[in-house]
Amino acid sequence: MSGQVIAAATAPPSTPRSLRGTGAWGLALGVGILAAVLLATLLAPLYLPFDPLEANLPDQYLPPGTDGHIFGTDRSGFDIFSRVIYGARYDLLIALIAIAVALVVGVPLGLLAGYRGRATDTVISRLLDVFQAFPLLVLAIAVLGAFGRGIWITGIVIGIVSAPTFVRLVREQTRTIRDRMFVEAARCSGFTEFQIMRRYVLPANLGVIYTQAATSAAWAILLAAALGFVGVGVPVPLPEWGYMISTGTEGLTRGIWWTSVFPGLAIVLLALAFTLIGESLSRWADPRRRRSR
Numbered sequence: 249m250s251g252q253v254i255a256a257a258t259a260p261p262s263t264p265r266s267l268r269g270t271g272a273w274g275l276a277l278g279v280g281i282l283a284a285v286l287l288a289t290l291l292a293p294l295y296l297p298f299d300p301l302e303a304n305l306p307d308q309y310l311p312p313g314t315d316g317h318i319f320g321t322d323r324s325g326f327d328i329f330s331r332v333i334y335g336a337r338y339d340l341l342i343a344l345i346a347i348a349v350a351l352v353v354g355v356p357l358g359l360l361a362g363y364r365g366r367a368t369d370t371v372i373s374r375l376l377d378v379f380q381a382f383p384l385l386v387l388a389i390a391v392l393g394a395f396g397r398g399i400w401i402t403g404i405v406i407g408i409v410s411a412p413t414f415v416r417l418v419r420e421q422t423r424t425i426r427d428r429m430f431v432e433a434a435r436c437s438g439f440t441e442f443q444i445m446r447r448y449v450l451p452a453n454l455g456v457i458y459t460q461a462a463t464s465a466a467w468a469i470l471l472a473a474a475l476g477f478v479g480v481g482v483p484v485p486l487p488e489w490g491y492m493i494s495t496g497t498e499g500l501t502r503g504i505w506w507t508s509v510f511p512g513l514a515i516v517l518l519a520l521a522f523t524l525i526g527e528s529l530s531r532w533a534d535p536r537r538r539r540s541r
Contacts, residue, residue, distance in 0.1 A: 275532075278462075278524030285518060289336045298327035300334040300487045309499065312506050320506040322496060324485075328506060331487035332514050338482050339469055339489060339518065342403040346468040347461050349407025354414025355457060359445045361415065362422025369419070376412045384409045385474060392480040402481050406468045417460055421453050455532070462526035466519040473515050489515050 297316055304325035312320040319328035361372040391405045425431060426449065434444045475481035476490025484491065489511040496507025 272528065274524040275528035278521045278528065281517060281521035282525070285336050285521070286340070288333055289340070292330075292333050296327075296330045296333060298330045300327065300330040301485055302326070303485075309504050309507075319510045322492070322507045323499065326485075326487075328492070328510055331492060332489070332510055335487040335489045335492065335511065336514065336518065338399055338486060339472055339515075341399055342406065342472045342482075343465045343468040343522075345400060345403025346406035346410055346472075347465055349404050350410040350414050350464060351457070351461065353408065354411035355418055355450075355453070357411075358415040358418025359422055359449060359453070362419040363426050363441065363445055363449060365423070365426075372415065372419075376415060380412055385471070388471065388475060389478065389480050392475065397480055397483045399482055399486075402472060402475060403468075406471050406475075409471075410464045410468065413464065414457070414460055417456050418453050421456050422449055425449060425452050455529070459526050459529040459532075462522050462529055466522035466526065469515060469519045469522065 304321075307315070307317070307321050307325040308323050310317050310321040310325075312318060314320065317327050317329065319332060321327055322331075357372055361369040388405050388409055391408075392401065395401055431444060431448055434448055439447070472481055472488070473490030473493070476488040476492075477494045479491065479494065481490060482488035492511040493508045493515075496504070496511070499505075499507050
């Protein structure tokens, strides 16, 4: 049997075939919440009675349910329900950009560090140590303060500060499989390092990559809200949940709770959806956790 056949026959499957008994309910709930949010944002122009960017000062601080304002209004007379729905677009886009950047940066570096080891691993690990010596939120605020606010720049910054987690996870996973039989067979067959990493090592990492991507999406939602809260995220007056909470806090002492509570609940709901998906994928990707259930 040729080396190619040996490599193909002994390579482990990249993902399990079934989610049965591995947290399928969590995955279903997470995907259901995410699908509902996406559907609500896509169909928003068809059912929302108020423009999320249209201020109306005479209607400021209306309680929920007043004059058709389901979630009430804020200090500028903005309809909170419309802004919460439209705000999901921006937070989801930021999370998508962040995950894409983190994958593009983190996965190749993790593969290189784990597969090649020695000097390459040492250099990449020391760079990560230096990078992670800075508090991530402070680093993100500093970068956004220097380059300006915006959806794309916010997503890119969050993706960059998220990348080290992918590097370390992929590095550790790669180190555990680089000397296995199917990798050795590929080396004996004359495959280059790039071909081995692309055909055999990367597929074996897909489980941890999927899991971390979902978990990092939840983290990206929270970090985007934190940046919006301090005023360095999405530019005003775009509806961003963190900024909505920030502007609503001044009314809390006067009993005006709805300006902060509803966008806060939206953040919790979306972060919960991604967390459930990540937890379910974690059980899916880890045979030991599957057997324990």
